[in-house]
Amino acid sequence: MSDESTRLFSLTDAERTRAKVEPILLEAIQAHQRMNELEGKLSSLGNRIHQSGGLLVSYDRVAKVRVEREAVVHVIREALERIQSTGCVVKDLGSGLLDFPARLNDEEIYFCWRVGEDRIRFYHRQDEGFSERKPIDPRDSNLSSSVH
Numbered sequence: 618m619s620d621e622s623t624r625l626f627s628l629t630d631a632e633r634t635r636a637k638v639e640p641i642l643l644e645a646i647q648a649h650q651r652m653n654e655l656e657g658k659l660s661s662l663g664n665r666i667h668q669s670g671g672l673l674v675s676y677d678r679v680a681k682v683r684v685e686r687e688a689v690v691h692v693i694r695e696a697l698e699r700i701q702s703t704g705c706v707v708k709d710l711g712s713g714l715l716d717f718p719a720r721l722n723d724e725e726i727y728f729c730w731r732v733g734e735d736r737i738r739f740y741h742r743q744d745e746g747f748s749e750r751k752p753i754d755p756r757d758s759n760l761s762s763s764v765h
Contacts, residue, residue: 624718625719625725626705626717626719626728627719631705631719632737634704634705635730637703638703638715642696642707643713644692645697645707645710646713646732648692652686655689656686658682659683662678662679662682700715704717705718706727708746709747713733714729714730714747715729716730717737725742726740726741727740727741731747738752739752
């Protein structure tokens with residue numbers, strides 16, 4: 618990791634943080650879904666404006682959708698900032714995927730968790746992704762909790 622101040626999690630710390638940020642992540646996921654719905658509405662309204670020359674569209678309705686979208690974007694940004702301030706990394710908001718920087722056997726890794734999993738059970742190297750996740754060996758005592 619290039620950032621000297623990046624927090625490294627022990628598995629226990631990562632699990633505590635996961636439990637703390639899960640409700641915030643769920644809020645962000647719901648807001649993200651709503652934002653996608655609103656984007657779809659705006660796209661549809663844009664197409665109708667283009668096709669009708671703007672004659673059959675309520676501009677007040679478009680403005681209301683835009684205002685709601687901006688409010689939802691604000692909710693998402695705030696939630697992501699709160700989550701990332703803990704030191705964990707939001708990898709994929711759509712699937713609710715979080716990574717927690719850690720060290721295993723002198724190698725920098727991520728503990729990996731996704732919404733729906735009851736606890737953190739997997740890790741992967743930092744140059745790997747979700748598809749390369751490996752199960753955490755509970756007997757491994759080389760999981761670091763220091764800050765580097």
